[in-house]
Amino acid sequence: MTATTSEHSATGLTATGLLPPESPAPSDLHGPVIDWFGENARDLPWRRPEAGAWGVMVSEFMLQQTPVSRVLPVYEQWLARWPRPADLAAEPPGEAVRAWGRLGYPRRALRLHGAAAAITERHGGDVPKEHPQLLALPGVGEYTAAAVASFAYGQRHAVLDTNVRRVFARAFGGREFPPTATTAAERRLARTVLPEEEATAARWAAATMELGALVCTARKPDCGNCPIMDLCAWRRAGSPAHDGPPRRGQSYAGTDRQVRGRLLAVLREAVGPVPQAALDAVWDEPVQRARALDGLVADGLVEPLENGVYRLPQGRGPAM
DNA sequence: GAAACGTGGGT
DNA sequence: TACCCAAGTTT
Structure with a gap:
């Protein structure tokens, strides 16, 4: 089943400008990507059932701008020491900063401590399930709120992180990289391509993120092992190089x-x-x-x- | 919307 | 070596 412009016209996706003419039909990607995830998902501790919502939330804070390999050991120590939000909230914030170690951006440690305190005070010690309540917690932005609601509670949310944005830019947009900052068009697209069924949508969110992390990477995408290689708009266009202005650079020395x-x-x-x-x-x-x-x-x-x-x-x- | 905010590994 | 990149959020 190959994507065609006529299919999009039938769904109105092209007409509304959500998808370029050459992009695949979203529903054609669901099966391959989710099946690929079933066989290739990493066994990460925060994906295990025993992690719970608190484990998911801790991992999301730590993974903000920090690679999985560096998060793993700190995550294990953190959960062993503070298995519930109330355990962390009971300690001084400085202990959170100390335990954060060298993960970087230590304000995240302070905010995670603040989130634990808010969860303890406002939600009876349980990580809230509703997106607005998650969003109200310190350090929880649009992405993290959607990620916790989706990964921990199986809800249907557009989870738009840097991996998913890149996968979508390529598969649907036919471009190598997404825009510098998340756009309204990207949010609309992410919502539009979300599978209807709740559990499937949650699976799709995790699967697209994993695909971006393991195969559809920024540097050297492993297109030969991509489950949607033949449907990908970027691939079909000949994998054109990024045109626009150079990507961001962050200097550090001396700052x-x-x-x-x-x-x-x-x-x-x-x-x-x-x-x-x-x-x-x-x-x-x-x-x-x-x-x-x-x-x-x-x-x-x-x-x-x-x-x-x-x-x-x-x-x-x-x-x- | 831009800028600030840590740290370390890969190329 | 220098630069790029990593599951973002806040101001």
Whole structure:
């Protein structure tokens, strides 16, 4: 069954501009992608039944901009120490920041702690099932709310992460990469191609994400092992290279982020409060160093004591 | 909508 | 080596 323009006209997808003329019929992809997932899905701990909604949520926080391989060990330690949201909420936020280790973007640790506190206070200790309630939690954005609702509770949501966006850009859009920022058109498309049946939609969400992570990768897509190789619009167009402006680049060396990282590393590894001198040692430029430290304090990641002594936060930090 | 926000592995 | 990329969210 090959996709044709006439099929789209029948469904109105082309007429509404949701799909380019050469893109495949969405329903033709469901079976192959879901079957592929059944045979190739990685056995990740947060996919096991015993992970529960809290395990799924913890994994989603950790996986925001951080690769699976680096998340795995920290995830295991985290769940062993804090098996329920209330367990985490009962500890100072600084403990979450410390346990976060070197996963990066430590504000996520603070927000996960805040989410655990909110879940404990507002939802009786259970991760909420409704998308709006998930979205209201600190650190939970559009993607994470949909991911938890879909993966943990089997609901029907468009789960649009960087993997899925890339798969859709190629399979339906015929382009190598999606736009820099998620567009309304991408959200509409993701909702439109979602299978009708709830459990199938949840499976589709996980499957498209996995396909993007393992086969339809950014660098070297393994099209030879792709279950929809013959339907993919990008492939059918000859795999044209990305045209538009160059992809984003994020510099790091010499930035405040690097200084913040070094300062926080000292605090994380220290058992108790740290004197100013220990922090001064990590960066020689005093103005930038002070700015970075002030930023950490403002973000609630560091708590200043008297006489230039600092520690990880012990109380409730500023709302974020 | 752009910019800020960590860290490390792959090429 | 330098750059790209990794299950985003917030301001």
